[in-house]
Amino acid sequence: MKYISLLLGVAALLMLSGCESFQKDMYDKKADAIGTERTVSIYNYYSDKPLKVFSDSKMRFDRNPDGTVSFWLGSKNKKITTNGIYIIEDN
Numbered sequence: 001m002k003y004i005s006l007l008l009g010v011a012a013l014l015m016l017s018g019c020e021s022f023q024k025d026m027y028d029k030k031a032d033a034i035g036t037e038r039t040v041s042i043y044n045y046y047s048d049k050p051l052k053v054f055s056d057s058k059m060r061f062d063r064n065p066d067g068t069v070s071f072w073l074g075s076k077n078k079k080i081t082t083n084g085i086y087i088i089e090d091n
Helices: 002-016 020-034
Strands: 036-043 052-063 069-073 078-082 085-090
Touching (some): 020 036
Antiparallel strands (some): 036 085, 069 078
16 A cells, blocks of 8 residues: 555656646745856836846845845855845846
């Protein structure tokens, strides 16, 4: 009985690994753990040109309870917090 349960569990995991949502979740977990190559553009409310653009190979970000967003640039050992408009691009 345990063998059948284990076999069904492995089969379910293999079937899920092809799902797009499963792959997205795995990518997000990897990015949260070690960071990923990203570019962040921060805008103000009155212009369509970015105020500042940050790019890093080990970037992570976190949404804070007060509505701000913190970006951690891992390879530069720098943290940026903003409450402005931002666009995050995965490279």
